[in-house]
Amino acid sequence: MDVVRASRLLSVLLLLQNRGRMTAKELADELDVSVRTIYRDVEALSAAGVPVYADRGRTGAYRLLGGYRTRLTGLSEEEAQALALAGLPSAASELGLGTVLAAAQLKLHAALPAELRRRANELAERFHVDVPGWHRGIDHAPVLAEVADAVWHARRVRVRYRRWDGSAIDRDLDPLGLVLKAGVWYLAARCDGSVRTYRVSRVDSLTDLGDTFERPPGFALAEYWRSWSEGFERRLYPDTALVRLSPLGRDLVPVFLGSVGARALRDTGTRADSDGWSTVELPVESGAPALGQLLRFGAELEVLSPPELRRRVSEAVARLRGLYS
Template sequence: MRASRLLSILLLLQNRGRMTAEELADELEVSVRTVYRDIDALSEAGVPVYADRGRSGGYQLVDGYRTRLTGMTEEEASALALAGLPVAAAELGLGTVLAAAQLKLFAALPEELRTRAGQVAERFYLDIPGWHRDIERLGQLASVADAVWHQRRLRVRYRRWDDSAVERVLEPLGLVLKAGNWYVVARCDGSERTYRVSRIDELTDAGEFSRPDSFDLAGYWREWSERFERRMFPRFAVVRLSPLGRDLVPFYLGAVGARALADSADAPDPDGWSVVRLPVEPGAPALGELLHFGPELEVLEPADLREQVARAVARMGALYG
């Protein structure tokens, strides 16, 4: 553990230049006294590190000194796949491993490329969740990820959408992060299925399994997502949309609505209104989705949905006098 920390200090000083003991302690999540001891150990090992005194002082390496001890561990190399997803890496228990791998990667770069990489990190940031939701905090995610990696069956207690509990034996094949939510793709009773990790209340190890060589996680997810969308939006509403209504479709109906707009061939009328066939959810959710648009949308078909919207608007009008 200490050897890894000494290497981290060395790489931090190599990549960033002068750093104070407090900055190093914060970066490594240790005490300042531990940093002092580690700096002394580096000096005794022949590393040319020295301290500048004063308010703007700190530790730094002699100009031109560079270590070649940048070999990555297997864990760190795997974590680099999540380099653009720091929050996801932390959720999987790989936050510190990812930080160490990135340090080693930067240390191996020539000076000009290291500067360029630092500028990119300062100017671009990936924020995964939507505006109205955060990434779920999950107690079982790290255990599920470990089972995916080591091909271990899991016996789980799973809460279904109606909050009823079932027991399943899963062979986890992969994890997917979608809109801030984690899903595990697993084989259960001979077929691949998708489970939301936040609904796994309990799990225990159930032994090894053999992962099928032909399984393609990305391909499975694309096909499953398409099937899920078809189940989620089993019917269509023919509507008239104002120009503003068209602009609002991607915000209220997401990618499904945006595709419906792109597929629409009807030209706008003289007032700018156009007829579009929009996918909608079954039952009450469809009413809520359409009411989002206010006066920028008119339902033409089906007749029962038009009538539901008309009744809801009349009730709203009565409330507001």
């Protein structure tokens, strides 16, 4: 018996054990095979002594007799790794681990006592993680699975990378870790002795250089990402503006400026004047983008300084008034 069929027979057995009763069509859909294949698999299980019983008729289905349970639930190495992405099925699929994750979860459920298995199913029915934002899905990154493999096996690679201006450059990288941020995959990799961050969707091609590397001593991906993110935010919002915010304007700051705006509010506190407005120093982008950033607040924000930014906002509002008067 080949390995693929053996794995599928175990999956059929575990599905019946976990769910109690399933039709041949349901099993076929779950395992992405034909109904005829399920018939053959069930016959093979019966021949091996597994007590599979078939209810006849239009509503017939398969089930295990007498509370039969198997303990053949050991996880493979890949399945154990995939469980780290158990709450992120779309991410697992992007990394090429979707089928492996499903098999690992099936084995894990089969190993649970009945009551814990019921509670786990109830939890899955009530909570779901959806990573991408509303206005964009997960970045399309054709070489993501190859990058993930290089990360896992510490393989040095050469990539053709598209920079923000569209130009391409070749880089030899030691891939250290992958981060999924708001639907976008980022690679932390060592290049020329320093660790840098690359957007995986901008990697046009990847070549394994046939060599392994030693990870930097003490490198922690989560800590690196936290530090890099804070630096990225500072570069994204290099300037500040002193503004007055209405109560609604304060509520809009985290919506429009994310964690950077929320941090500014925390640093400022919640003191308000007699009109309920509060003065806050907000991080803003450089040049023209800052104007659009602040105009989003409408009448819920007043720019106090710098004077040049206040003047530009005032002029923009005057132009708008002219358009709508």
